[in-house]
Amino acid sequence: MVGFGPYVLLHTLGEGEFGKVKLGVHTEFGVEVAIKLIRRGSLDDEVRASKVEREIDVLKTLRHPNIVRMFDVIDTEKYIGIVLEFAGGGELFDHILANRYLKEKDAQKLFAQLISGVDYLHKKHIVHRDLKLENLLLDKHRNIIITDFGFANRFNHASDDLMATSCGSPCYAAPELVVSEGLYVGSAVDIWSCGVILYAMLSGYLPYDDDPNNPEGDNINLLYKYIMTTKLNFPDHISPLARHLLQMMLVPNPEHRCTVQEIMVHPWLSAHA
Structure with a gap:
């Protein structure tokens, strides 16, 4: 020992x-x-x-x-x-794999906890910038624990929440990280990543990873082109309300993407408001 x-x-x-x-x-x-x-x-x-x-x-x-x-x-x-x-429940990634995908009731609770944590970070003028399934753990009571703050950064005021360093994992990275040469809004980047996480919770796979030219999703330029030109598709079992929320979050143009506050008051999360 x-x-x-x-x-x-x-x-x-x-x-x-x-x-x-x-x-x-x-x-x-x-x-x-x-x-x-x-x-x-x-x-x-x-x-x-x-x-x-x-x-x-x-x-x-x-x-x-x-x-x-x-x-x-x-x-x-x-x-x-x-x-x-120590979060004794393991990775959310493994929990989803074991169930193929999560029932909406279970996903609502976990996603509400994720958004509560992200809202807290943004109110403290911190952006995570690397939100993904592998950085979400479960405690022994199956509650979300956000980890790995290696890419986190501070901003001074909500009005100047602008970052310059491109980071995060390609499949969870917002399109503006690829296309914009200069600054991007850090809080909007976290919201995109949360949208990818929610989609994965409900479907069991990542959105936009079905491009035959880029099956692993690791060529970020091809991934970005695919995101910009492909309509978001959903498995049949995902409810209309959940689809509506995902369509508010997974918007390629960050200026039209929803805010954390809009997510928190969305009817799909009303049981956890």
């Missing part, structure tokens, strides 16, 4: 850009945590180092039931360890 500060490190929960995420148990209190171990040797340039700094800085300020909590940062000679809340 390997000790790390007041914790014993157990098995690996996942692998990140800078190292592994391990399950840790507090030696005195027996509390389970997730410890993100960042090798100091991997922070060999300013960009990577500032990314970790920004993640820690953002996490310090967040207190929301659907956002991962940071308990501590432990510095050693070889590692920086970010001690996080």
Whole structure:
């Protein structure tokens, strides 16, 4: 057994850009945590180092039931360890796969929690910029926990919520990240990603990943062209209200995309208003 500060490190929960995420148990209190171990040797340039700094800085300020909590940062000679809340229910991605897709009643609860967390972030002038199924965990009570704030960034005022760095995962990235040469609205980018997540919850697959010329969706230029020229299709079982909400969110032009407030008052989410 390997000790790390007041914790014993157990098995690996996942692998990140800078190292592994391990399950840790507090030696005195027996509390389970997730410890993100960042090798100091991997922070060999300013960009990577500032990314970790920004993640820690953002996490310090967040207190929301659907956002991962940071308990501590432990510095050693070889590692920086970010001690996080352990979400024992696994990834939302695996939960959807196990069920093929989610019933709308289940999806409504989880999606309302996601939007509550995103609204909280935006009100604190923070955008996540990498919302995707793999960054959404479930706690033991099957509640959403938003994780991985490596791409998160701050903006000063709602009126100047403009970002410049293109980031995120291609299949979840808003079209303006590809097409706009300059600035984009960060909060609108998060809303697009939430739309992709909701579509995946309800259908069991990602929208716009059925292009025969780009089956993996990893060629972002082809993906963008496909998004701009292809009407959003839905499986037959998705209700008209859910379709209406998705059509408000998955709008390629960010100026016409809905806001978080419009999502929160949408009738599809009325049970969780």
